[in-house]
Amino acid sequence: MALVASSGGHRGAPVDQKPRAARRAHGHLVVCLVALAVCIWQGRYGRLGAFLFPQAQSATDVDAPVSRRSLLQSTGGLSLSLLPAILGSWAPEPANAQILGAALFNPCRCCETDWCVTGCTEQKTGVTTPCDCHEYLEVKASTSNSRSLNKKPWAVPRDASRARLDSVQQGKGEQYSAKDLLWEQTSLPRWRAENGSHLVVRASSFGEAAGKGLFASAALPKWSVLPPYLGKPMGTGDLLKVRATPAMDYVWCAASEEPLLNLTDAQLQAVTEAGAATTFCVDSAKVSQNNPTRFINGAKDLKQCNNINVEICEFGKVAYFRTTRAVPAGAELVTDYGPSYWDDFRGC
Ligand SMILES: C[S@@+](CC[C@H](N)C(=O)[O-])C[C@H]1O[C@@H](n2cnc3c(N)ncnc32)[C@H](O)[C@@H]1O
Known part of the structure; x- marks a missing residue:
């Protein structure tokens, strides 16, 4: 123009x-x-x-x-x-x-209105283009003076690679902490950091079999972003050992790792022997301290789908949980684990 x-x-x-x-x-x-x-x-x-x-x-x-x-x-x-x-x-x-x-x-312009999306659809044609909103917004934040709702310039959290590198350089090992991600300093539309002070872990409302769950101890507004899902970084050898076992219950992998998960055992073994490094999969089974989102339970049947109030957003190869509606104090936070988590339920 x-x-x-x-x-x-x-x-x-x-x-x-x-x-x-x-x-x-x-x-x-x-x-x-x-x-x-x-x-x-x-x-x-x-x-x-x-x-x-x-x-x-x-x-x-x-x-x-x-x-x-x-x-x-x-x-x-x-x-x-x-x-x-x-x-x-x-x-x-x-x-x-x-x-x-x-x-x-x-x-990928729609990332500017919602960082959690995985693709933008062109309205006239209905064509969807896949996007990595973290990469898109990282560039955008450094080249524009866009402002978020609170009038602050956009700021994007670090991605998993950068957090891991910083952690290693500081002598803390590959398992980065929430702080390494600078996630609380993030300033984007539809991002309200909830630092965990309004969250509490206690017995799940889904019954004893569900173990513990994560609850809101105060009302949480829509788009509240909960602390990142942290865990032990996994190598391909770890995946080989725990794939298709209950030890996967607390494993979260970035979408980019899907091909890895689909390799045969022999292929995964070959990759491991070739010295493949860590993956973007994390296991939170034993990482329960300062990791509240590891306690978020998932809907296990269609009825429980009505309880869903948080969604899982991958951003910078890190999993964040974000409220999809206003959550009243005392409510359990419930998500959809997706189509392949439960043996007998394909997700909401
Ligand atoms: C990521 S963990 C969630 C935290 C877990 N409840 C705990 O106490 O550590 C996932 C596991 O929680 C349990 N779980 C989650 N949602 C459930 C539900 N709706 N009904 C029964 N068990 C559930 C299952 O054992 C599942 O493998």
Whole structure:
């Protein structure tokens, strides 16, 4: 839009009377529009921009969340004010088309309204693009002056890799703490850090068999983000030992580890022998101190689905629990463990 406005002043001038700079600007505009058309066409037909435009995308109405950071998200922070710089060295090449396309058709934009989403759906086509909102928002927070509800500039927690590295460097080992994530300093829409002072662990309302549960000791507003789910970092060898056993009851893995979990035992063994390092799976079975979300119980049947008041959000390869509605004091916090946790229940 800025480009159109800046070239608009020359629109009425006869072509042969235009100053050279104006003619060049006009030329850039034409090249830009042609490249844009090529970019859209290639995105729609899935050729050039398979990575950039995994499926049909149009320039407008991208309003649903995306979840993986890619070239797409890495350029997500590119503002329109950078376009003149790009166009100054414009050439109708795929790389340039991709940069421009990413700047104009930012399909992960919905991360800006909800950091918990895993993909954004373009309203007109219904196409969903996966996004990593943590990576997207990390770039966005450093390149824009967006403000959250409390008027503070956006701040994103550290991801699991960074927290783990910091912990190792401080001589504390690979098992990072909540503090290493800087999660309480986070400032984003739909993020109200509940530091644990309004949470209490006691016998579950689901009966003795459910063990302990986590309760709100004071009313929690919607979008309260509870302390991160912490645990012992797991290696591929650990996964090999506990897969498909009750020892998995307290294991949480980042979605990116799903392929690892689907390997055969022989493959996982080979990976382990090859010296594969830690995974983004954590086991909280023995990590119960300062780890209240490890006590959150899950709906085990459809009736219990009515009790759900927290959702699990993966953010920076860390699991956070967030309230999906206002929770009254005294209520047990209940989530949906998903389709593969229970033997006889496929989730809510
Ligand atoms: C992550 S732990 C939750 C904390 C656990 N209740 C405790 O006391 O340590 C998950 C385990 O809690 C129990 N659990 C969770 N939700 C339950 C439910 N709705 N009904 C029965 N048991 C449940 C199951 O044993 C499950 O494997």
